[in-house]
Amino acid sequence: MCLLSYSETIGIGDYIVGSIRKWFALPDGGFCASTYDMHDLKKEQAANNYTFNYMLAQLMKQKYLQDNSLDKTKFLKLNKMGMDTLFSDYKIREMSEVSIQLMKSSDVRSIISIREDNYRSLWLKLAKIPQVTVMIPWEVGIIPLGMVIAVEDRDRLYDNLIKNDIYCNIHWRTNRCMDNSEEAIWLSKHCLTFRVINDIQMNI
Template sequence: MTHQRIEIGSEFSLDAQHSIPKDDTFLHRLEDFQTMYYRSGRSAIRGVVSQINGRRALIPAYICQSVIEAFEQENYILDFYTINKDFSIDIDDVSRKLTEATDVFFLMHYFGKLQSDDDLQTIHNLCRSCAATIVEDTTHSILTKPRTVGDYCVASLRKWFALPDGGVAYRVSGELNAAPNCVNRSFTNARAAGMFLKGLYLEGLTGGHEVYRDLFAKAEKWMDGDNEAGEMSELSKQFIAGFDVGDAVSKRGENANYLADHINNRFVSPALGTYRAEESPFFYTLYVEKRDGFRSYLNRHHIYCPVHWPIEDQRLFEFATVKYISEHLISIPIDQRYDLVAMEYISRIINQYEEDSTEGLR
């Protein structure tokens, strides 16, 4: 006899049901664009900026380290602009730093909410006046809106559902360079094996979780050292066709707004708050004064939250708001794996934080 285990967050699990074709998928949502599917979002960025063939890029200081590395692997010189605590763009900072020497402006939307229409129009006008190409990262926002003002768009699709590998580059018109063939599939194979093993673990059919966690860690370490900006695997292309986007959008919005209505703890505050019907949240984000202690408390209750993002590049420490976000933000999983019963559990655990987590408050 088996019993299901509870684990909220961390990597997605995989089973054969994920390969059954659906009617509303990323393939359908992007059918009006020219697309090229890559092994990762990082590879998609490299493919695009290599095609642009520029020398200098202006990118947000609040960004994943892999984005910085993707540009630098293509020999770009980087300048950084600041992001405010509400994840809006510091337009004054952009206006000062965007010059005729800028070849690429990298635009990011955060956690499913789009940058404001006014800011997007300003960015569009500034980039046109400087002849800079806008590369729009839609990793967090692709299910809210696949494009706003980007000349090119890029996204990491594997962050949204059970996908061994997968990123995409797309644009409204014009050709995209083909993604190179991948010689080594170690990353894909390790992640696929880990996802299947995690599914078996959660169903109570295998023992400890050490094996699949080790596979995930080794896969990411391998990707960090990889210089091959290759294509998506055929396996992942099958799973993309099996991911029901509409169902995911509905569940994510419902889950995020449940947490917005039910979390009530003086040690946390919402970073973004309630989502509108047309917005698809990536995570539900909170600011916590002593984030690491709070995160450890959630881990002890089997709620696993990523950090978006640890600062690895020393140049980013000069941006005070970015440093604050990196040290105080926590991202609560609200994706399509979970229902309102799970959200009730999460909110209850968070609301009990003061009583049960004295070591995290010191």
């Protein structure tokens, strides 16, 4: 995503922040690029506890997808432990060696292809539901991290999805410190983001 400044270049991205963790389905990793000189920030050691829990959870997830008679609660518990660790620590950390090696061995073309196919599959299904508005229709060449939809009574849908272990995010809740427009408030109350995964091919 782009972070927009309040300088004379407002409307143009001065910073680009990317999540390597999300793009490549890795335990950790990210980057920040800028049109300005950036100070070399001090970084802590990699979050090894989080990486360990994440890797175990992903291995168990793959086993469950191959055999859904297995107990998925163990995977969900480990995944929650990893996520709790991730979102309780906002220090700037080095990318773990595990993630670096996994990224180097990633098949980028395969990731692009799977993301395209999964986004298209989601779009074809959700576009048939009159209560759902897909904010960005599928087009050839779209390589998204997530699919944003708008619905009435968004919070009830969100709660129901979470209860059924369907991962989604609310992007973004409004902030009292910001001068929110009517459009921003509407989006904040109606939008959900589904992650478009690349570690499995979706068949829905």
